[in-house]
Amino acid sequence: MPCAPRHSHPPRLIGLTGGIGSGKSTVAQLLLQHTKAAIIDADQLSRALTAAGGAAIPLIAQAFGSSFITPEGALHREHMRAYVFHSPAEKKRLEGILHPMIFSTIEQAIKNASDQGHSHVVLDIPLLVESGHWRARLGQVVIIDCPVELQIRRVQQRSQLEQAEIERIIQSQASRQDRLASADVVIYNGDICLSALQTRTQAAAAFLGL
Ligand SMILES: CC(C)(COP(=O)(O)OP(=O)(O)OC[C@H]1O[C@@H](n2cnc3c(N)ncnc32)[C@H](O)[C@@H]1O)[C@@H](O)C(=O)NCCC(=O)NCCS
Numbered sequence: 001m002p003c004a005p006r007h008s009h010p011p012r013l014i015g016l017t018g019g020i021g022s023g024k025s026t027v028a029q030l031l032l033q034h035t036k037a038a039i040i041d042a043d044q045l046s047r048a049l050t051a052a053g054g055a056a057i058p059l060i061a062q063a064f065g066s067s068f069i070t071p072e073g074a075l076h077r078e079h080m081r082a083y084v085f086h087s088p089a090e091k092k093r094l095e096g097i098l099h100p101m102i103f104s105t106i107e108q109a110i111k112n113a114s115d116q117g118h119s120h121v122v123l124d125i126p127l128l129v130e131s132g133h134w135r136a137r138l139g140q141v142v143i144i145d146c147p148v149e150l151q152i153r154r155v156q157q158r159s160q161l162e163q164a165e166i167e168r169i170i171q172s173q174a175s176r177q178d179r180l181a182s183a184d185v186v187i188y189n190g191d192i193c194l195s196a197l198q199t200r201t202q203a204a205a206a207f208l209g210l
């Protein structure tokens with residue numbers, strides 16, 4: 001939500017992360033509804049870069065071949081997902097193309113939020129702990145934590161992914177323990193209802209001054 005007047009200080013950056021299916025996007029939506037912070041969603045920016053006509057498509061086609069591009073000209077997500085989560089080297093190659101583009105798009109989005117007068121910006125970045133790129137820039141890191149069994153169940157409920165495929169993705173990400181070690185604030189999103197998650201998110205937002 002834009003808010004005037006424009007701030008003379010750069011906005012305070014807060015990282016939001018968690019494993020696949022932990023509830024990052026749900027918490028980000030709650031923050032959007034209940035605070036004035038700007039929210040930047042790295043997955044969403046990544047999907048825009050890899051949609052039909054996206055800036056990353058020519059580079060991906062060149063590096064991986066046209067079988068990874070749909071007839072409409074977008075990244076063939078199912079095909080690429082199956083490919084990279086079976087091969088750490090190929091995953092690194094894809095990240096080598098996409099991460100610099102995602103990072104510079106995030107920088108631009110931070111600048112836009114600052115120009116709009118936001119004093120706080122929440123960066124929802126799935127690989128925040130893994131990449132090490134952002135830590136020094138962030139005031140605080142918020143971790144959405146939940147048991148691995150629940151991550152699997154939630155991803156299964158919202159997609160057609162097989163359990164083994166979800167487990168491979170989880171294994172490619174930071175462990176729950178490593179993620180928690182990076183936390184300034186933990187929002188535990190275990191077996192709780194959405195209204196309890198909302199209460200916890202609002203408490204975290206108040207603690208962070210959002
Ligand atoms: C592999 C791809 C094609 C799969 O697409 P898909 O539509 O199934 O997933 P989507 O992009 O919506 O991501 C969903 C979740 O998967 C996990 N995930 C995505 N990329 C990665 C990765 N490189 N390493 C580990 N986990 C990842 C995250 O938890 C993310 O929230 C896609 O995720 C991709 O292009 N990844 C590379 C870019 C990237 O690293 N993005 C995430 C960090 S910014």
Ligand SMILES: Nc1ncnc2c1ncn2[C@@H]1O[C@H](COP(=O)(O)OP(=O)(O)OP(=O)(O)O)[C@@H](O)[C@H]1O
Nearest residue numbers: 019020021022023024025026154158192193194197
């Ligand atoms: N406390 C909860 N109660 C019920 N459903 C939940 C809860 N938290 C999250 N969910 C559901 O679980 C699924 C995964 O949540 P969400 O998309 O927010 O996770 P995510 O961490 O952003 O996932 P990804 O890493 O894939 O982007 C969604 O369908 C969401 O509605």
